[in-house]
Amino acid sequence: MLKRLLLCCSLFFSLINTVTAQTTEHTFALGDSTFLLDGKPLQMISGEMHCARIPREYWRERMKMAKAMGLNTIGTYVFWNAHEPVQGKYDFSGNNDIAEFVRIAKEEGLWVIMRPSPYACAEWEFGGYPWWLLKDKNMKVRSKDPAFINAYRNYMMQLGKQLAPLQVTHGGNILMVQIENEYGSYSNDKEYLDLNQKIFREAGFDGLLFTCDGATQMPAGYLPGHLPAVNGEDDPGKVKQLINKYHNGKGPYYIAEWYPGWFDSWGKHHSGSNADNDAKKLDAVLAAGISINMYMFHGGTTRDFMNGANMSKTEPYSPQTASYDYDAPLDESGNPTAKFFKFREVIGKHLPPGVTLPPVPEKKKRTIALEAIKVSGVANIFSNLPKPVEADKPVNFEDLDQGYGYVLYRTTLPSAVNGLLKIKELRDYATVYLNGKRISILDRRLKQDSVQLNSPTANSVLDILVENNGRINYGPYLIDNHKGITEKVTINGQELFGWKMYQFPLSTTAGFRFLPQQAGDVDQPALYRGTFALRTTGDTYLDMHGFGKGVVFLNGHNLGKYWQIGPTQTIYVPAGWLKKGINEVIVFDELGGDHKDISTLDHPVLSELLPSAAPVK
Numbered sequence: 001m002l003k004r005l006l007l008c009c010s011l012f013f014s015l016i017n018t019v020t021a022q023t024t025e026h027t028f029a030l031g032d033s034t035f036l037l038d039g040k041p042l043q044m045i046s047g048e049m050h051c052a053r054i055p056r057e058y059w060r061e062r063m064k065m066a067k068a069m070g071l072n073t074i075g076t077y078v079f080w081n082a083h084e085p086v087q088g089k090y091d092f093s094g095n096n097d098i099a100e101f102v103r104i105a106k107e108e109g110l111w112v113i114m115r116p117s118p119y120a121c122a123e124w125e126f127g128g129y130p131w132w133l134l135k136d137k138n139m140k141v142r143s144k145d146p147a148f149i150n151a152y153r154n155y156m157m158q159l160g161k162q163l164a165p166l167q168v169t170h171g172g173n174i175l176m177v178q179i180e181n182e183y184g185s186y187s188n189d190k191e192y193l194d195l196n197q198k199i200f201r202e203a204g205f206d207g208l209l210f211t212c213d214g215a216t217q218m219p220a221g222y223l224p225g226h227l228p229a230v231n232g233e234d235d236p237g238k239v240k241q242l243i244n245k246y247h248n249g250k251g252p253y254y255i256a257e258w259y260p261g262w263f264d265s266w267g268k269h270h271s272g273s274n275a276d277n278d279a280k281k282l283d284a285v286l287a288a289g290i291s292i293n294m295y296m297f298h299g300g301t302t303r304d305f306m307n308g309a310n311m312s313k314t315e316p317y318s319p320q321t322a323s324y325d326y327d328a329p330l331d332e333s334g335n336p337t338a339k340f341f342k343f344r345e346v347i348g349k350h351l352p353p354g355v356t357l358p359p360v361p362e363k364k365k366r367t368i369a370l371e372a373i374k375v376s377g378v379a380n381i382f383s384n385l386p387k388p389v390e391a392d393k394p395v396n397f398e399d400l401d402q403g404y405g406y407v408l409y410r411t412t413l414p415s416a417v418n419g420l421l422k423i424k425e426l427r428d429y430a431t432v433y434l435n436g437k438r439i440s441i442l443d444r445r446l447k448q449d450s451v452q453l454n455s456p457t458a459n460s461v462l463d464i465l466v467e468n469n470g471r472i473n474y475g476p477y478l479i480d481n482h483k484g485i486t487e488k489v490t491i492n493g494q495e496l497f498g499w500k501m502y503q504f505p506l507s508t509t510a511g512f513r514f515l516p517q518q519a520g521d522v523d524q525p526a527l528y529r530g531t532f533a534l535r536t537t538g539d540t541y542l543d544m545h546g547f548g549k550g551v552v553f554l555n556g557h558n559l560g561k562y563w564q565i566g567p568t569q570t571i572y573v574p575a576g577w578l579k580k581g582i583n584e585v586i587v588f589d590e591l592g593g594d595h596k597d598i599s600t601l602d603h604p605v606l607s608e609l610l611p612s613a614a615p616v617k
Contacts, residue, residue: 028168028175028208030227033251035175035291037168043289044175044254045347046073046113047297050122051101052082053324054300056094057576058334059101061361062298063108065330068360069340070347073175074105075256075293078116078163080155081130082306085403087151090158099162106173112166113256113293115178116159117196118142118152123263123320125306126471126481131403134482141479142183144192153199160203167207176208178256182231184213184221186478193223212256215242222246229256234281236288255285257295260339261327265310265318267445270567270607272327275339279346286350294343298334299326301572303560305404305506305551308473309428317428317444319470322560323568325606332572332604333367333539336360365575368538369602373530373585375595377514381408381465381504381525382436384512388500394485395501396427397468405505406525406590407484409464411498413455419492421453421462427483428469429549431525431590435460438523441591444469453491462496464489465525465590509553509586522594525550528587530598537578541570543599548591555583564591569605 026038034041047066054062066074082096092098105112119142120128129141139147166172179196197209212229213221215238222228228246233239234255243253260278262271285292302324309319325332329340348357385408389400394409423430428444432451440451455462468483489496514529542552544562552559552571555578559571585598 025171026168030208030252033253034289035252035254037175042291043286043350044073044111044113044291044293045071045286045350046075046111046291046293047071047329048075048077048257048293048295049298050077050079050300051098052079052095052306053302054298055574055576056097056100058574060104060108061364062330062334063105063110064358064361065334065336065340066110066297067108068358069297069329069336069344070351070357071110071297073111073113073293074297075113075295076101076115077120077122077124077128077181078114078159079120079122079124079128079306080118081125081128083159084130084155087130087132088154090155092162098159099166102163102166102172102174106166110173111168112174113176113178114163114174115181116156116163117178117181118155119181119183121181121308121474123302123308123324124473125308125404127308127473127478131398131471134398135401142186142192144189144195149195149199153202156199156203160205164204164206167205169207174207176210176227177205179209179211179223179226180221182213182217182221183211184217184219185474186476188220190223193221197223197226210254210256218242218246227252227254229254231255231257232259234258234285236284236290239285239290240288253288253290255290255292258282258285258292260294260329260343261296261299263299263326264321264323264567264606266321266563267565267609268318268567269609275337275342278339279342282343283346283349286346294329296324296326296328298330299324299328299332301332301560304558305468305470305561307470307561309470310474311472311477312475316447317469317472319428319445321568322562322571323604323606325604333574335363365538367602368536368540368600370532370534370540370600372597372599373532374597375517375528375530377529378517379512379514379527379529381527382463383515385502386504388502390500392497392499393495394489394499396486397483400484400501400503402503402505404468405503405507406465406467408502408504409466409485409489410500410502411462411489411496413458413460413462413491413496415458417453417455417460417491419453420450422450422490423464423485424449424487424490425485426466427486429467431465433461433463433465433524436463436524438592467590506551506558506588508556509588517596523592525588525590526592528589528595528598529584530586531582531584533582534578534580537575537580539575540573540578541601541604542573542585543601543605544569544571545599546593547587547595548589548593550588550590552588553584553586555579564610566609567607569608570601570603572604573600
């Protein structure tokens with residue numbers, strides 16, 4: 001009895017101590033040259049990771065790797081479109097549980113810099129804005145437009161409920177919160193920036209707020225009275241000079257985005273950086289006492305249809321790959337690279353006396369290659385048409401109340417036609433069929449919007465399958481982001497009317513009728529299904545050589561997009577999404593191909609570019 005009483009007392013006091021530790025309030029302030037945590041200098045050595053790009057099963061594992069490299073802080077964006085996919089319906093569960101992501105960081109001894117700006121950029125679809133904002137043709141995002149501000153405020157109030165209690169001033173580990181993101185690259189409205197900070201305060205973010213911009217964009221993007229941070233500059237002298245200039249002649253000094261790597265775009269060479277040069281730059285920054293956030297420490301994968309795109313007045317439309325490996329210290333699957341160990345060595349030189357780095361954890365799951373997965377069923381898109389929306393003119397995605405995926409536009413040509421078929425403002429990629437036979441591929445990247453049409457008989461059926469290849473996430477065209485056929489289709493200048501729109505958002509593969517593989521047209525879009533059994537699981541990579549363009553589903557998870565033009569030729573499959581027993585993989589290939597099997601590799605292929613970087617017809 002006495003033993004039980006002592007045990008109960010021990011557990012009670014243990015619980016009290018745990019609760020006290022979790023609710024202890026700290027102070028976090030701006031000193032003249034350093035950040036001050038509880039009145040003592042803190043140099044943040046931070047790395048960016050995004051919960052939406054990392055399977056929830058691996059959050060803790062990745063954070064342990066961050067600690068092992070020497071990081072004491074995690075920087076992270078929050079993506080509005082992930083948390084409010086449908087207006088008024090919020091999702092903070094599963095891989096979107098941003099609060100749990102922060103709590104795990106605390107359990108692993110990591111501080112957090114939170115970046116919940118409604119605009120994120122991040123090579124993420126529409127820069128993080130939800131597509132449904134575009135249903136209001138008069139709304140102007142990233143402005144003082146009341147309709148935009150109202151939607152933004154509603155979201156921030158919900159996000160505040162998740163994250164405000166986790167701020168350092170409330171016993172949590174969120175040190176600072178960023179308002180807006182690289183706003184100086186877009187505009188210079190200080191009233192809009194001030195409105196942002198007021199909404200953040202209203203949502204419960206009562207700690208330190210900051211802005212971040214590129215060096216030349218800081219004058220337009222910073223908000224007086226709040227810490228300005230710099231992106232993309234790693235010369236210690238220039239960093240201090242810039243922040244002094246826009247912060248009353250003092251620090252502290254924070255590089256909010258330092259780039260030891262870069263993202264990939266379809267049809268362009270794989271990006272990377274020199275690890276030795278990066279290590280020297282990191283050494284210089286840390287020696288100068290500057291706090292830093294490396295973008296990225298671990299990139300992960302942009303799954304579902306969440307890849308963004310770039311476009312400028314001088315550069316054509318350029319969508320980004322699903323792999324967000326970023327040539328980061330921790331690769332796409334969470335393995336440490338040579339860069340990881342070089343950075344760990346540098347950081348180890350700048351630790352406080354008596355502090356040592358923890359050992360680098362061993363990866364728990366080995367990487368495997370599977371036997372070829374036989375295709376057991378095929379679902380041709382043309383044989384699985386849903387009920388269409390009918391209209392005189394083509395209707396864009398947003399007016400169809402569809403955000404992502406594909407729409408098949410169909411019309412009948414009443415008479416024999418020879419001439420130039422032109423799609424005005426195609427967004428973004430189309431396969432064109434005449435009487436079920438593919439006659440062309442049109443690609444916005446290559447400014448292709450026309451094809452010579454030869455329809456020798458009347459009543460020919462014209463089909464145009466259009467894909468949203470990723471909304472622009474950066475720059476002046478951010479507000480011009482509707483998808484589909486956004487204007488009109490003409491033949492020899494004469495507009496075509498009488499359209500049927502068949503919607504394929506591919507939010508799920510349920511409802512498709514899979515039939516046994518059989519001979520037929522191999523250039524029609526179709527879903528290819530295969531099953532395979534596993535006795536043990538491990539990370540693997542789907543080998544997409546031989547496939548055209550599309551998206552892959554594994555056990556219900558959308559793994560992201562592939563495209564034969566490269567540079568990415570594989571799709572990462574996390575071990576945590578495989579299971580012992582029967583697994584299912586479904587590949588949608590909009591270019592067809594009469595595929596018989598699906599192969600895997602035990603390594604990624606990230607830098608294999610099709611020589612022409614153009615679609616194969």
